[in-house]
Every structure is written in structure tokens, then in C-alpha cells.
Amino acid sequence: MQEILNGFDLFLSMQNVLAIVVGMFIGIVIGAIPGLSSSMGIALALPFTYGMNPVSAILLVVGIYKGGMFAGSISAILIRTPGTPGNICTLLDGWPLSQKGQSRKALDIALYSSVVADLASNLALILFAATIASFALQFGPAEYFWLMTFSLTIVTSVAGDSLFKGLVSAVLGLLLATVGLDLIYGNPRFTFGMLEFSGGVSFVPLLIGLFAIPEVIDFYLRKQAGLIHGSRSGPALTWPEFRKCVPTIFRSSAIGVAIGAIPGVGATAASFLSYSMAKRSSKHPETYGKGEIDGVAAAEAGNNAVAGATLIPLLALGIPGDVVTAVMIGAFLIHGLSIGPSLFQTQGDLVYAIFFGIMLSSIAMLILGMLSMRLFARISDIPRHILMPGLLIFCVFGTYAIQNSHFDILVMFAAGFLGFFMMKIDLPVPPFLIAFVLGPSFEDNLRRTILVSHGDYSVFFNSYICWFFAALTVLSVGYGVLSSRRSRSSAEATVEGNPGHSA
Amino acid sequence: MVVMDAASQKRRQTIIALGFSVFFLAMLAFGIPHGIPSYAKQGLSLTSSAFYPYVVTVAGLVFSVLTVIEARAGSAAPTSDGESAEGFSVPATLARFSMVVIVFAAFYLLLIPLGALLSSALAFGFLMIFGGERRPLVLAATIIGVPVITYILFAKLAAVPLPRGDLPF
Numbered sequence: 001m002q003e004i005l006n007g008f009d010l011f012l013s014m015q016n017v018l019a020i021v022v023g024m025f026i027g028i029v030i031g032a033i034p035g036l037s038s039s040m041g042i043a044l045a046l047p048f049t050y051g052m053n054p055v056s057a058i059l060l061v062v063g064i065y066k067g068g069m070f071a072g073s074i075s076a077i078l079i080r081t082p083g084t085p086g087n088i089c090t091l092l093d094g095w096p097l098s099q100k101g102q103s104r105k106a107l108d109i110a111l112y113s114s115v116v117a118d119l120a121s122n123l124a125l126i127l128f129a130a131t132i133a134s135f136a137l138q139f140g141p142a143e144y145f146w147l148m149t150f151s152l153t154i155v156t157s158v159a160g161d162s163l164f165k166g167l168v169s170a171v172l173g174l175l176l177a178t179v180g181l182d183l184i185y186g187n188p189r190f191t192f193g194m195l196e197f198s199g200g201v202s203f204v205p206l207l208i209g210l211f212a213i214p215e216v217i218d219f220y221l222r223k224q225a226g227l228i229h230g231s232r233s234g235p236a237l238t239w240p241e242f243r244k245c246v247p248t249i250f251r252s253s254a255i256g257v258a259i260g261a262i263p264g265v266g267a268t269a270a271s272f273l274s275y276s277m278a279k280r281s282s283k284h285p286e287t288y289g290k291g292e293i294d295g296v297a298a299a300e301a302g303n304n305a306v307a308g309a310t311l312i313p314l315l316a317l318g319i320p321g322d323v324v325t326a327v328m329i330g331a332f333l334i335h336g337l338s339i340g341p342s343l344f345q346t347q348g349d350l351v352y353a354i355f356f357g358i359m360l361s362s363i364a365m366l367i368l369g370m371l372s373m374r375l376f377a378r379i380s381d382i383p384r385h386i387l388m389p390g391l392l393i394f395c396v397f398g399t400y401a402i403q404n405s406h407f408d409i410l411v412m413f414a415a416g417f418l419g420f421f422m423m424k425i426d427l428p429v430p431p432f433l434i435a436f437v438l439g440p441s442f443e444d445n446l447r448r449t450i451l452v453s454h455g456d457y458s459v460f461f462n463s464y465i466c467w468f469f470a471a472l473t474v475l476s477v478g479y480g481v482l483s484s485r486r487s488r489s490s491a492e493a494t495v496e497g498n499p500g501h502s503a
Numbered sequence: 504m505v506v507m508d509a510a511s512q513k514r515r516q517t518i519i520a521l522g523f524s525v526f527f528l529a530m531l532a533f534g535i536p537h538g539i540p541s542y543a544k545q546g547l548s549l550t551s552s553a554f555y556p557y558v559v560t561v562a563g564l565v566f567s568v569l570t571v572i573e574a575r576a577g578s579a580a581p582t583s584d585g586e587s588a589e590g591f592s593v594p595a596t597l598a599r600f601s602m603v604v605i606v607f608a609a610f611y612l613l614l615i616p617l618g619a620l621l622s623s624a625l626a627f628g629f630l631m632i633f634g635g636e637r638r639p640l641v642l643a644a645t646i647i648g649v650p651v652i653t654y655i656l657f658a659k660l661a662a663v664p665l666p667r668g669d670l671p672f
Contacts (some may be wrong), residue, residue, distance in 0.1 A: 036661055044662060164570040168523050171563035175530070178556045187541035187552040190534070220603050220633060221596055385634030389627040390649050396610065397619060397653060401663040406615060413607050425519050443555045450549055 007352020010055060019056040020063045020357050024364045027067020028372050031074070034081040034208055034398045038068030039327045046330050054335035054350060059357040061331045062311075065324050066118060066361050069267065069307045070369060073110040073300055078103055078379045079391050081212040085203065086267030086303035088433055089275045091211060092158070093288060093295030100291050101234045107376065108237035109293050110300045111369040113249045117301035119362040120253035121260065121308030126355045129316045136262045136313055141452065142460050145445040146469035147262070148438050151269045153473055155431035156480020157276035160289070163484035166431045169422070173435030174442075176201055183444045184451070196407045200440070205399045205412035210433065212395050213416020214423050219388045233381060237293070245297035248278045252298045256305020261312045266322050267303040268437050272430075274302025280479060308358065315339060315351065516574035523567035530560045606630060618668025619658070623650040 023045070030041040041064045049057035072083025077094035090110060097106035139147070152170070159166020179190045180200030191197040252274035259270035278298035279288045288295045310325050318340030320326035332339050337347060344351055379387070399412045422429055453459035461467060535553055536542050545551035591599065606629055613622040628646040636642055657663045 030661070033656070033661075036657075036663075040661075162570065162573060164566050164573050165520075167566040168520075168563060168570055171527075171559055171566060174559045175556060175563070178559070182541075182552040184550065185541070185552055187539065187545075189552055189556065190538040192538065217600070217603050220630070221591065221599050385631060385636055386645055386649070388634065389630035390653070392607075392610070392630065393623045393627060393650060393653050396614070396623065397657045397663070397665060400614075400619075400665060401657060401661065404664055406611075406666075409611055409614065413611060416607075417604075427519075447550055447555065 003348035004352050006349035007354075008356055010349055010353035011356040013056075015053065015056045016059055016353070016357055017360065019052065019060040020361050021364050021368070023060040023063020024067040024361060024368050025063075027064040027069075028071040028074075028368055029067075030064065031068035031071030031083045032372075032376060034075050034079075034083055034212065034394060036398065036401060037084065037204070037324075038065050039324045040401070041068060042324065042327045042331070046327075046334065049331055049334060054332075054337060055353045055357065057331050057335055058328075058354055059361070061328050062354075062358055063361055063364065065328065066304075066307045066365060067368070068324075069304055070111070070114040070118075070300075070365055071372075072303075073114070073296075074107065074372075074376045077106045077110060077296070078376065079212065079387070079394075080215050081208055081391070081395065084267070084303075085207060085437065086271050086306070087299070088207065088211075088268060088430070089271040089299035089302070090296055092275065092299070092430060093290070093292045094299075096289070096291035097293070097296070102291070103379075104233040104235060104373075105237045105241070105293065106296050107373045109242065109245060109296050111366070111373060112237070112242060113245065113252070113297040113301040114304040115362055115366045115369070116249050117253040117256055117305040118308060118365055119359075120250070121257050121305040122355075122358050122362060124257040124261075125308045125311050125315075125358065129312045137317065138463070138465060139262055140463075141445045141448040143463060143465045143469070144441065145449050145460070146466050146473065147265065148442040148445060150469045150473045150476060151265075151273060151438050152435065152442060153476035153480060154272045154276040155434055156477065156484065157279050158272070158289070158428065158430040158434070159480075159484065160426070160428040163481065165426070166428050169427050169429070170431040170435040173432035174439045176206075176432075177436045177439030178443070183440065184447050196405075201436075202402065202405075202408050202411055203437070204402050205408040206415045206436065207433070208395050208399055209412040209415025210419040210422075210429055212391055213413065214420040216388050216392050216395075217416065217420045218423070219384060233378065241293055245294050248274075248281075248294050248298045249301045251277060251281075252301035253305040256302045257309045259302075260306035260309025263310075263313045263320065263322075265441075267306040268434075270306045271299045271303040272434055274298045276476075280483070285483065311358075315343060315354075318343075513574060517571060520567055520570035520574050524564060524571060527560050527564035527567055531557070531564070535560065602633065606633070615666050616668055619665035620650055620654045621668060623653065 026041055026045065027038060030036045030038065042061045045060060045064060049060060052060070069084060069086060072087035073090045073094065074083065076082040076087040076091040077098055080091050080095045080098075082088045082091055094103075094106045094110065097103060155166055155170040156163060159169075177200070179197055181187065181191075181198050182189055188198065255274045255277065256267075256270045259265050259273065260267070275288075275295060275298045278294055279285045282288065282292075282294065284292075306322075310320075310322055314320055314325045314328065318338075320329060329339065337343065337350070382390075395412060396409055399408050400406070402408060419429060422432070449459055461470065535557055539553045539556065541551070542553040545553065547554050547557055606626055610622055610626040613625065617625070624646055627650055628642065631642055631645060636645075654665065658665045
């Protein structure tokens with residue numbers, strides 16, 4: 001109790017409050033620009049933390065992290081380009097809402113669900129850090145393998161009208177993820193002697209290319225490309241609409257916290273799992289992917305709940321949960337703080353001061369988010385013949401910014417044409433991307449499990465966690481197949497009722 | 504948007520699915536043996552580098568065959584025709600598509616020699632005109648304004664070392 005009071009005393013300074021607000025602001029700006037990542041923002045901000053006290057320094061980087069995670073939804077909703085990989089799922093419903101002239105609504109629900117999830121995540125961090133961290137430590141290669149297998153079954157939820165086409169798309173994503181050096185032996189695969197592919201196909205150029213570039217291409221192939229005038233941001237979110245999303249937000253927050261506490265899984269998987277659960281539990285799953293507010297809420301709550309939870313293994317065990325938290329370690333090291341269990345014993349008051357700041361970050365996110373939304377929502381009003389060339393420049397600069405690579409721009413354009421081709425043949429992009437994200441971890445854990453088991457396959461079922469995720473996988477696949485058959489039957493009934501119709 | 508009748512759509516979906524089957528077969532026959540040099544030494548043992556891509560490709564082949572069967576057996580949900588969009592004839596659509604490809608290629612190729620600012624201004628200007636904008640003032644303001652603001656945002660505020668070309672800034 002004394003440590004909590006000391007922590008509050010330590011936190012209570014204008015410098016700490018300013019640090020979290022400034023960090024959040026930087027994070028929102030960085031997150032809203034495709035190509036600029038939170039890890040880049042934190043890396044750039046680290047030198048500025050030298051002169052700060054440790055609490056302010058850490059709160060500044062936490063603010064950038066959380067702001068970036070939330071703001072990635074802005075570009076996902078408005079220009080179909082996720083600011084961070086964790087926001088891929090947000091665009092599935094956010095972009096259609098924007099196209100319907102309801103971008104303000106989509107931005108509002110993204111903000112509110114992000115704030116609620118962030119708060120839930122912060123509470124989990126403060127109350128259950130040690131417990132959750134010890135649970136996460138029980139994950140070995142076999143447990144990770146099953147978790148990844150279960151996560152891959154999400155493709156059945158985002159496969160669209162044809163389950164098999166979705167699976168073909170996922171397989172293509174898994175295959176593309178094998179490009180580069182093999183993770184176990186270091187053998188090159190599908191690199192064809194090109195050094196640029198040694199590390200695999202860069203994810204962010206692929207992401208930007210798959211989603212943003214097809215929109216640009218498609219725009220110039222349409223006759224009504226023309227000038228759109230008048231406000232398209234639409235009305236704000238109403239209270240009944242928000243209330244309808246509350247169960248989804250809480251469920252997705254819980255999923256995000258659980259996933260975030262497991263190192264290496266990340267916001268993208270959490271976001272897709274949350275979205276998949278929301279769709280499956282909905283009475284109207286057919287509305288998902290066509291501008292369903294609940295879909296935006298699920299995706300945003302899922303990925304933002306990860307932000308606080310990834311700090312659990314970081315603070316409690318010293319294990320970074322993702323790239324951003326790995327960069328955040330720098331802020332601790334600069335100030336001579338050794339993270340892990342000893343941090344709680346030797347610097348308890350400092351830990352609680354950080355916790356108070358993190359709680360404040362949710363309020364800062366709400367206020368700054370509301371202010372920035374008004375500004376960002378106006379992007380929808382920009383005539384598309386000006387927006388599209390501008391988007392192209394953002395895509396090129398943003399892609400180049402990742403690792404100053406000219407080759408990455410080529411990858412982005414290639415991914416853009418691939419995305420356009422997929423759009424034209426109705427091959428869904430989300431399964432491709434989910435598989436590409438989860439593929440390396442899936443393969444790595446599968447092969448590591450096979451290697452350490454020396455041919456004893458019972459290792460895949462040697463813990464209750466394995467059984468739990470194996471059962472979830474079977475249930476998820478079964479449900480996916482059933483719901484696909486159901487939606488196919490209703491599609492067939494529609495076609496039979498309107499043969500040869502045209503619009 | 505034009506929506507195809509059920510028979511044409513079935514044919515189109517079948518051709519696409521067959522295309523995927525051919526792709527996965529080609530991967531098994533040529534892609535994996537030639538794309539993974541260690542395949543010659545390690546073969547397809549459980550822990551070899553080629554085993555996982557091989558299994559994934561076989562799965563892809565199975566799914567693509569199932570897609571063919573699905574396309575032949577039932578009628579899928581109505582989809583876009585994949586041809587000329589919103590009234591353009593097919594040759595006009597192809598011409599416009601080629602133009603977009605040329606602009607992208609030019610932007611990519613000119614980025615290093617001309618620098619980010621000049622090449623983006625050129626690409627932006629061309630696409631604005633291509634998109635239908637003819638007002639000189641709007642063109643001038645946006646061709647200068649948008650690339651400059653984006654450049655400042657990335658190069659100056661986010662400290663990204665964008666290519667400069669021969670420009671001194």
C-alpha cells in the first residue's frame with residue numbers, strides 16, 4: 001500500500017502528465033500515416049528522454065505506442081490503408097462505412113472501442129500482471145503451434161462467399177511467407193539469388209500495396225472517377241449504436257488482453273480473432289465486411305487491448321511481446337532500470353507511478369482522439385481525384401521510410417497489382433494476409449516441435465493448453481464450414497430467385 | 504456495375520479455379536525443386552526446408568480442385584464481371600490500365616535520379632490531369648502543395664532520409 005501511495009506521489013507532476021499527452025499526440029500523428037510505425041516513433045523519441053526523469057521517459061514512449069496503435073485505424077477507415085498491421089481488420093468494415101459516407105461513425109466507434117479496450121488492458125496489467133505472465137510462460141513450441149493453428153482458422157470467417165477460395169488465398173499467403181531464409185537451417189527459399197528477399201517479403205510494403213494501391217488503380221479505371229463535392233464524413237455515432245457494440249467491445253478486449261500477454265503473437269492476430277468471434281456470435285454475420293459498426297468495434301478493441309497487455313510480459317518477466325515493446329526496452333535501459341521480476345521488488349514505487357500514468361493514457365487517448373477525429377474525418381471530404389494521387393505519394397514515401405529501401409517500393413507496387421488482380425477475380429485478400437502474418441510463426445513452431453520431439457508426436461498433446469487450442473481449432477473449422485455452407489445455400493436461393501439479373 | 508448471368512459466372516469461376524490448380528501443380532513440378540536449392544540435398548524429409556512449402560502447396564492444390572468442383576456444382580454469389588468498369592470499353596480500360604502502370608513505373612524509376620519531391624510532383628500532376636482536373640489554379644496549388652507538405656512531413660518532421668536527387672534540400 002505504501003508503494004502505491006509513493007508511486008502516486010512520484011507520478012503527480014506536470015512533466016509526467018505532459019509526457020503522456022505529448023507521447024499520445026506523436027503516436028496519433030505517426031499512427032495515422034501509413035509507413036510510419038510506433039517503433040520508429042519510439043526510436044526517434046528515445047534520445048529526447050535522456051534529460052527526463054525515468055517515469056516521464058517511459059510514459060512518453062508508452063503514449064507513442066498506444067497513440068500509434070489507435071491511430072492506425074484512421075487511415076484504415078479513411079483511405080483503406082492500415083496505419084499499423086494491427087489495423088488490417090478495421091478496414092474490413094471501416095472502409096465500407098467510409099464509402100457509404102459514414103466515416104465519422106466508423107472513426108467514433110474506433111475511438112471509443114479503443115479507449116474501453118485500452119482501459120481494460122491497463123487494468124489487467126495492473127491487477128494481474130504476475131498471474132498472466134506466469135500463464136504465458138507455459139507456452140512452448142507445441143502450445144504456440146496450436147495457438148497459431150487456431151488463429152489460422154480465422155480465415156474461415158473472412159473467406160467471403162466461397163470457403164475454398166478463401167483457403168486458396170490463405171495457402172498463397174502461407175507460400176509467400178516462406179520466401180527468404182529458412183528459419184531453422186538458413187537455407188534460401190524462393191529468393192532466386194536476390195539478396196533483398198533473404199529476410200522474406202517485407203510486410204508493410206505488402207500491406208500497403210495490397211490494400212491502398214488497388215483502390216488507386218481501380219479509381220482510374222472508372223468513368224465516374226470525377227469530382228465529388230459536399231461532406232461525406234456523415235453523422236456521428238449515436239448512443240444506441242455504441243450500446244449495441246458494448247458486448248463485442250468487452251469480449252474483444254478480453255481476447256486482446258489474453259493474446260497480448262503471450263509474447264510474439266501480437267495485435268494483428270488479436271484483432272482478427274476478435275473480429276472472427278464478433279462475426280460468429282452475431283445474429284447477422286452477413287453484414288460483416290459490408291460496413292458493420294460492430295466489426296470496427298471488435299477489430300479496434302482487439303488490437304488496442306494488446307497494447308497494455310504486451311507490457312505484462314515486458315514488466316513482469318522482461319520479455320518484449322512485440323517489436324515495439326522491444327524498442328521500448330531502450331527507454332528502461334537508458335535510465336538504468338532492469339526490467340523483470342526484480343523491477344517490482346526494487347523499484348515498486350516507480351512501477352506504480354508508471355501504472356498511474358498508463359491509466360491516464362486512456363483518458364488522454366479519448367480527449368486527443370476526439371479532437372483529432374474532427375480533423376481527420378475531413379479527409380473523406382477531399383475530392384477523390386486529389387486524394388488518390390496524394391495517397392500514392394504517401395504510399396511511396398511511407399514504404400521507403402521503413403528501411404530506406406527502393407526495392408520495397410517495387411514490392412509495394414507488385415503487391416498493389418496482385419491486390420488489384422485478386423479484387424478482379426474475387427479472391428479475398430484478408431485470408432492471404434492473415435496467413436502471411438501467421439505463417440512464419442506457424443512453420444517455425446511446427447518444425448521446432450518436430451525437432452525437439454525426435455519423432456514423438458504425442459508432444460503436440462502434452463499439455464492442457466495444447467488440448468484446449470486443439471479443441472478450439474476443431475470447433476472453429478467445423479463452425480466455419482457450416483456457416484460457409486449456410487451462406488452458400490442462401491446465395492444459391494438468391495440467384496435462383498433472380499436468374500440472370502443485372503444491375 | 505454489370506453482373507454476369509449464372510452460366511457465365513460459373514464458367515468464369517471454373518476457369519479461375521483451374522488456373523490456381525495449374526499454378527499449384529507448376530509449383531510442385533518446377534517452383535519447389537528450382538526455388539529451394541536445398542531440395543536436391545535434403546529432399547522432403549520432415550524437417551527439411553522444402554517439406555513445409557511442399558505440404559502447403561499440396562493443400563493449395565486440394566483446395567483449388569475443391570474450388571473447381573464448387574464452381575461446377577453450384578452457383579456462387581453474384582460477383583462483378585471483372586471487365587470494363589463503369590462504362591469504359593475493354594480497349595479503353597486496357598489503355599487506362601497501361602497508363603497507370605506507366606505512371607507507377609516512371610515514379611519508381613525517377614525517384615532516385617530526380618528525388619522524392621520532383622518525382623512525386625510529376626506523378627501527382629499527371630494523375631490529377633488523368634483524373635479529370637483541368638482548373639489551372641487547383642492544379643498548380645495541389646501539384647506544389649501536396650508533394651511539398653508530404654515531403655516535409657516525412658523528410659523533416661519524421662527525419663526519413665528520402666531520396667533528394669540533385670536538389671540541395
